[in-house]
Amino acid sequence: MKKFLQKVFSIKNDERCYKIITFCGIKIKFTNLKKLVKQRLSNQVFELQRICDLFQRRERVDNNLFTNLYLKLNYLENKDKSFNPTELFEKKIRPYNNCYLDSNNSYINLLFPNLEGTFDNTAKRENFANFYYLCGIAGRNNHTVTISEAMKTGNKVYIFEDCFLRSIFSHVYKDVEDKYVKSIGFTIDDLTHYVDASLPSRLEQMLNDKDLIITNEQKARARRCIDKIVSTHLSKYNNQPIYTPNIGREGVPKILVIDQSYGDYSIIKGRGSEEIFNLMLQKAIEENPDADIIVKTHPDTMSGVRGGYYTGLKQEDNIYPMTEPINPISLIQYCDKVYVCTTQFGLEALMCNKEVHVFGVPFYQGWGLTIDEQICERRTNKRTIEELFYIAYIMYSHYVNPETESICEIEEAIDYLLKLREEFFTERCNEV
Numbered sequence: 001m002k003k004f005l006q007k008v009f010s011i012k013n014d015e016r017c018y019k020i021i022t023f024c025g026i027k028i029k030f031t032n033l034k035k036l037v038k039q040r041l042s043n044q045v046f047e048l049q050r051i052c053d054l055f056q057r058r059e060r061v062d063n064n065l066f067t068n069l070y071l072k073l074n075y076l077e078n079k080d081k082s083f084n085p086t087e088l089f090e091k092k093i094r095p096y097n098n099c100y101l102d103s104n105n106s107y108i109n110l111l112f113p114n115l116e117g118t119f120d121n122t123a124k125r126e127n128f129a130n131f132y133y134l135c136g137i138a139g140r141n142n143h144t145v146t147i148s149e150a151m152k153t154g155n156k157v158y159i160f161e162d163c164f165l166r167s168i169f170s171h172v173y174k175d176v177e178d179k180y181v182k183s184i185g186f187t188i189d190d191l192t193h194y195v196d197a198s199l200p201s202r203l204e205q206m207l208n209d210k211d212l213i214i215t216n217e218q219k220a221r222a223r224r225c226i227d228k229i230v231s232t233h234l235s236k237y238n239n240q241p242i243y244t245p246n247i248g249r250e251g252v253p254k255i256l257v258i259d260q261s262y263g264d265y266s267i268i269k270g271r272g273s274e275e276i277f278n279l280m281l282q283k284a285i286e287e288n289p290d291a292d293i294i295v296k297t298h299p300d301t302m303s304g305v306r307g308g309y310y311t312g313l314k315q316e317d318n319i320y321p322m323t324e325p326i327n328p329i330s331l332i333q334y335c336d337k338v339y340v341c342t343t344q345f346g347l348e349a350l351m352c353n354k355e356v357h358v359f360g361v362p363f364y365q366g367w368g369l370t371i372d373e374q375i376c377e378r379r380t381n382k383r384t385i386e387e388l389f390y391i392a393y394i395m396y397s398h399y400v401n402p403e404t405e406s407i408c409e410i411e412e413a414i415d416y417l418l419k420l421r422e423e424f425f426t427e428r429c430n431e432v
Contacts, residue, residue, distance in 0.1 A: 048073060052148050064139030070147050070157070071137060071192050075199045078190055083202055085188040085398065088158075089407065090114060096129035096149055097121045098142045101160050105171050106183035108160070110400035111407060133158045137193045138265040159189045163397035164344060165229075165413055166236045168424050173239075180239070180424055184413055185399050194396070195266040195342060197361035200378055203396045204363060207388065208379055214387045222390040225410060226351050233329040234414060236344055238421045242327040245334055248292030248320050255288045256335035257281055257295045258345045259308035270342035271374055272360040277309035277341060279373070280359040284339045285319070293319045296331060298343075346370065347392075350385050364388060 048069050094117035103109045103119040117129065132150035134143050134157060150157045163185035169176050171183075187194060187203070194203045206212055214222075228234075233242045248254065257280060260267055267273070284293055298308045313321045322331075328345055332338060332352045340346035342360035349356045350369055358365045359373040366372060366379035367388060383391075399413035400406065408416075 049151075052151050061144060062139075063141055063144045066144050066147065067134075067137055067139040068198075071196070071199060074157070075191050079200070079205075083190045088112075088188070091131075092116050093131035094129050095119050095131045095133065096146060097123065097125050098146050098149075099133055099135045099160070100142075101133075101135035101162070101183075101186075105181060106162070106186070107400045107402050108183070108186060110402065110405055111186065111398060113406075129153075130155060131158075132156070133160050135160050136265055137196060137269065156190065159191075159193050161187045161189075161193060162236070163187045163399075164236055164347070164393055165234065165397075165399070165410070165417060168237070168417070168421055169239045170237045179402065179420065182402070184402065184416065185397055187397055193269065194363045196269045197271050197376060198269065201363070203392060204379070206391050206395060207363070207367060207383055208381045210381055212391070214390050218390050218394075219384070219386040222386040222394065225393065225414065226385070226389055228414060230329060230351055232414075232418055233327045234417060234421075235328045235348060238327075238417060239424065240325045240327045240330075242330050245322070245324075245326060245331065247294050247322060247334075248318070253288065253291035253337075254335040255284050255291045255293050255337050255339065256331065256345075256349075257284045257293060257310075257339045258298075258341070258343050259296060259310045260298050260341060260343050262307050262309055262311075266342045266362075267360065270360040270362050272341040274309060276359050276373075280339050280341060280357075281310065283357070283359075283373075288337070291318065291336070294331075294335065295319065295321045296326075296345075297321070297323045347388075351389065363392070 168180040338349040342362040367383040401408040
């Protein structure tokens with residue numbers, strides 16, 4: 001009787017994450033999603049541990065695969081947990097020094113008043129570090145080392161990066177006094193880098209959180225900061241001269257297309273590519289037939305670090321390559337529309353109230369402020385520029401004042417950079 005009933009109706013789980021229901025001899029197979037996800041997650045954990053073991057045995061590993069796999073699993077484990085970076089600052093930490101972002105090119109040590117070790121990567125590495133961090137997520141060998149060591153000791157890995165107001169010079173300039181090169185602004189994320197479009201960073205989560213209400217007072221504070229940044233032409237780097245350019249023909253609209261360093265991980269992680277840059281320039285030309293197309297070279301390419309996607313572009317018809325140094329906001333204000341892939345130029349163009357066309361998936365895309373070539377389905381919320389600024393520049397970013405050697409608010413950081421920039425240009429004028 002039991003066998004007969006089983007032929008009429010039965011439910012059976014097989015070993016391959018499927019559920020088989022039999023009804024009157026007809027078998028219907030359903031996927032057991034919970035079991036399937038658990039099994040695949042277990043497989044990924046095993047793969048991560050296997051790669052880690054290979055690395056510990058000094059065997060060759062794929063650094064990008066290792067980093068991406070770690071970030072994915074880390075995200076799944078921590079995405080629903082809360083994270084407050086300021087709680088880290090009061091802890092007694094001993095950093096594991098294997099990261100670009102150190103005390104030689106930034107003031108990162110000032111974030112941690114109870115620092116017991118050092119962020120100086122040229123110093124002897126501590127054997128009993130308890131704080132592990134990456135600078136970026138490019139999948140370098142030192143990232144694999146850091147993640148591997150953190151996994152061995154059961155520690156978490158944090159993702160650090162310079163924030164949107166950094167210094168006078170970029171880190172690529174070597175023959176400049178330290179204070180002009182060192183970063184005073186940082187972002188800290190426990191999920192992934194804010195340029196990573198493959199996973200939601202804490203910044204994306206905050207922007208997408210409909211329960212995170214930015215008050216009128218906070219919006220007013222953001223607007224004051226935006227107005228000051230725009231009126232003083234302050235940017236991430238601030239060594240470029242401030243002037244109004246004169247490019248192309250008189251009396252015609254100006255369309256700005258922004259180049260970036262070839263292969264930069266913000267492009268790779270932001271769904272950019274060589275094809276995307278070709279499409280961006282093509283669309284800028286097609287959509288604005290009566291305008292001048294100004295193509296701006298990335299500052300790093302001007303310092304000889306690496307080329308951009310439009311390196312070697314020649315002036316032809318209404319296309320005008322611009323390689324001369326110029327303050328970003330000066331150039332943005334000169335133009336009517338801005339076309340970008342993932343660069344901060346797009347965010348600053350929004351602050352300047354320009355029409356911004358975005359071809360990659362940077363963090364400021366997808367909130368109803370930009371004209372987007374790609375869609376990020378996760379981003380369902382809408383934000384004003386004041387809300388976006390407050391969340392990115394104030395809530396997500398952290399600043400220090402090297403003069404007081406302490407953590408500070410964004411307003412103080414702005415004043416410090418303006419003072420330092422004036423000092424730099426004054427010294428340069430005196431030398432001339």
